[in-house]
Amino acid sequence: MGYRGKVEQQEQARALRAQNLTLAEIAFRLAVSKSSVSLWVRGVPFTPSRRRSGPKRTTHPAHTAKLRQIEELDRLGIQRIGTLSDDAFLAAGVALYAGEGSKRDGQVRFANTDPTMIAFFCSWLRHFFTIQESRLRGRVYLHQGLDLDAAEEFWSRVMGIPRTQFGAPYRAVADPSIRTAKHEFGCAYVNYSCSTTHRTIMGLIRALLSSDAIPG
Numbered sequence: 001m002g003y004r005g006k007v008e009q010q011e012q013a014r015a016l017r018a019q020n021l022t023l024a025e026i027a028f029r030l031a032v033s034k035s036s037v038s039l040w041v042r043g044v045p046f047t048p049s050r051r052r053s054g055p056k057r058t059t060h061p062a063h064t065a066k067l068r069q070i071e072e073l074d075r076l077g078i079q080r081i082g083t084l085s086d087d088a089f090l091a092a093g094v095a096l097y098a099g100e101g102s103k104r105d106g107q108v109r110f111a112n113t114d115p116t117m118i119a120f121f122c123s124w125l126r127h128f129f130t131i132q133e134s135r136l137r138g139r140v141y142l143h144q145g146l147d148l149d150a151a152e153e154f155w156s157r158v159m160g161i162p163r164t165q166f167g168a169p170y171r172a173v174a175d176p177s178i179r180t181a182k183h184e185f186g187c188a189y190v191n192y193s194c195s196t197t198h199r200t201i202m203g204l205i206r207a208l209l210s211s212d213a214i215p216g
Helices: 009-019 021-028 034-040 059-079 087-098 115-128 148-159 195-207
Strands: 107-112 137-141 171-173 186-195
Touching: 009 021, 009 034, 021 034, 087 107, 087 115, 087 195, 107 115, 107 195, 115 148, 115 186, 137 148, 148 186
Parallel strands: 137 171
Antiparallel strands: 107 186, 137 186
16 A cells, blocks of 8 residues: 555554554554554544553653643644655655665665554655566564564565565564663565666765755
8 A cells, every 4th residue: 555545544443443452453453553543543432441450540741741742743743744745755755765775786775663664665665666576575673582473474564565575584682781672573674676776766865965955
């Protein structure tokens, strides 16, 4: 599904929320981020499951105010961005690749832990370039102890690439001295080996960052 074709996913998210599914459950089923689901299902009635034990937690007023501000700014952001024109979509993808993409000649490679960014990049790549789908490759970087099958299924749906086109995963050994939080589905890599496509993208990046492209 293209980046701008999210209406069906939004409707599915709202229907699942009406069935009392959590944000995490909906995000997993639709292969999107929890933040996207949170925006889509706003206003749909939801009854949290009662915890079997433990004291009831109270929310600090400052935290409540923070959440309300974030919700309002998300709403204003959606209004401000609106539906991307082709020119805006092109520039946004170029900027995203400039920050997160590989600069190695001949390899169009993009990696991220955020499924919405991976979905955006894949849609952008397919929209503006002639891609041979059979040459698209995926790969997962995942900590040991996490479910590799679930991770590859998740990223396969996000990328629109069959698992048969995924390379061997990299299983990271947990190091508690570095970090304790781990992404459930790890980090995903999308790779497309094509010198012409990569050089075209790098040319667009140089054009985007040139002084002539920046408003005075």
